[in-house]
Amino acid sequence: MRILISADMEGATGVTCPEDVLPGGPGWERMRPVFTGDVNAVVGGLFDGGARSVLVNEAHWTMRNLLLERLDERAEMLTGRHKDLSMMEGVQHGDVDGVVFLGYHAGAGSEGVLAHTYLANTVTGVWLDGVRASEGRLNAAVAAEFGVPVIMVTGDDRTVEDADGYAPEAIGVAVKDCVSRYAAVCRAPERTAADLSRAASLAALLAVRREPVVAAHRVEVEFDADHLAQAATVVPGVERCGERRIGYDSATMYAAIRCFKAVTTIASQAMEEQYG
Numbered sequence: 001m002r003i004l005i006s007a008d009m010e011g012a013t014g015v016t017c018p019e020d021v022l023p024g025g026p027g028w029e030r031m032r033p034v035f036t037g038d039v040n041a042v043v044g045g046l047f048d049g050g051a052r053s054v055l056v057n058e059a060h061w062t063m064r065n066l067l068l069e070r071l072d073e074r075a076e077m078l079t080g081r082h083k084d085l086s087m088m089e090g091v092q093h094g095d096v097d098g099v100v101f102l103g104y105h106a107g108a109g110s111e112g113v114l115a116h117t118y119l120a121n122t123v124t125g126v127w128l129d130g131v132r133a134s135e136g137r138l139n140a141a142v143a144a145e146f147g148v149p150v151i152m153v154t155g156d157d158r159t160v161e162d163a164d165g166y167a168p169e170a171i172g173v174a175v176k177d178c179v180s181r182y183a184a185v186c187r188a189p190e191r192t193a194a195d196l197s198r199a200a201s202l203a204a205l206l207a208v209r210r211e212p213v214v215a216a217h218r219v220e221v222e223f224d225a226d227h228l229a230q231a232a233t234v235v236p237g238v239e240r241c242g243e244r245r246i247g248y249d250s251a252t253m254y255a256a257i258r259c260f261k262a263v264t265t266i267a268s269q270a271m272e273e274q275y276g
């Protein structure tokens, strides 16, 4: 049994503010071992539950956050960015039986610690086939297309609530309870490690490949300024469908998530430091 862990950082134990997750700063340096501890707790639980191999795909920012020198030696880690499937890289090769969304967070426009979808502030909402979508919902649709079930989701309590909507069978573990976008009631790493490890050993039992669900999808993205919607239409197939909103149709989720990456990358380059 092979498990993929897609490891984002906003939903890790103790993380509550931008400084905790912005690469290079002291807050981020402090949280790196804590984040790595969450990963190790899940890796340990998965092996206890019968996993034979675990690939950890770094999914946050520069995708260089976890400390390899502290990683459980039974796991492997995919570090660095520019990957075909970004946060979901590794799910597409037909050898993964289940995926864990670790350190995930609520989507743009929703309540949750550091809630966003891809871009920190610029994207104010994303809709997948008419349903408001977090990164978790988008990535679950990618996993489904490759026949891989989401077996576990970790983050704040809002993240776990969100996961109930897109992966109801997955085991959710809240490592903190949201008070506001930048505040949470946090639990100590020893405590969350025990919770994560226990849940992961049960989640491993859910790792059974399924029939792939390949379908066409429509994605709409709303920005906080109209020039960003205009800029995003440079991507082939992307059309304006509102003042600050773009939309596109894709034949597969693989194509949809790659187009989403292109749209958000273009939008992030269409901002000036002042005036956004």
Ligand SMILES: [Zn+2]
Pocket (backbone or CB within 6 Å): 008, 009, 010, 059, 060, 061
């Ligand atoms: Zn992130």
